Amino acid sequence: MLTLRNTPNMDRIEILGNQQDLDALYSSLRTIVGDEGEHGVEGHRLLVLSLCTDLRHAIQGDPEVELKDSGFESNKMRSTVNDVSEDTSGYTRPCTISYPEVLFVTMFLNDFIRDYARKKAVGSRFPLLDEINLWDADIAYVRLFQSLVVNCLEEVVTEASFKRILNLMSKGLPKD
Numbered sequence: 001m002l003t004l005r006n007t008p009n010m011d012r013i014e015i016l017g018n019q020q021d022l023d024a025l026y027s028s029l030r031t032i033v034g035d036e037g038e039h040g041v042e043g044h045r046l047l048v049l050s051l052c053t054d055l056r057h058a059i060q061g062d063p064e065v066e067l068k069d070s071g072f073e074s075n076k077m078r079s080t081v082n083d084v085s086e087d088t089s090g091y092t093r094p095c096t097i098s099y100p101e102v103l104f105v106t107m108f109l110n111d112f113i114r115d116y117a118r119k120k121a122v123g124s125r126f127p128l129l130d131e132i133n134l135w136d137a138d139i140a141y142v143r144l145f146q147s148l149v150v151n152c153l154e155e156v157v158t159e160a161s162f163k164r165i166l167n168l169m170s171k172g173l174p175k176d
Contacts, residue, residue, distance in 0.1 A: 058095035
């Protein structure tokens with residue numbers, strides 16, 4: 001399960017999950033941001049792709065691997081790839097990202113999701129509510145990531161600051 005948590009200094013967020021979780025997030029982000037020149041905001045796209053690079057490194061096992069109890073009995077589990085985990089443990093692969101970077105990425109993803117939805121639901125008056133996008137797995141997984149970021153943010157700032165930041169993130173930033 002994809003999990004985000006604040007680092008002890010509360011200046012970064014750790015993105016945790018097994019290989020499938022991180023790969024699903026990576027694939028969804030790559031799908032949503034599209035190809036070069038597609039959105040006209042290359043700077044924003046490159047920032048999201050920077051997160052994708054960090055996720056890819058975590059998937060490949062560059063950062064440390066963290067063992068955790070999975071709740072499975074050892075006689076019912078198979079050996080994991082590269083024998084990373086013990087019989088009764090699952091493993092997560094952490095990837096850290098600074099708060100300023102993750103807040104900008106979260107904000108930019110709103111614009112990318114809108115553009116992605118418009119492209120898929122051509123001619124629809126409300127593309128995000130169109131049936132082709134309503135159940136889109138990539139949009140859902142990116143929205144999950146965004147909601148987990150917001151949950152972490154709520155833990156580190158005051159209620160007034162949280163409301164202000166959320167308002168700014170919902171409105172978005174001007175294009176390049």
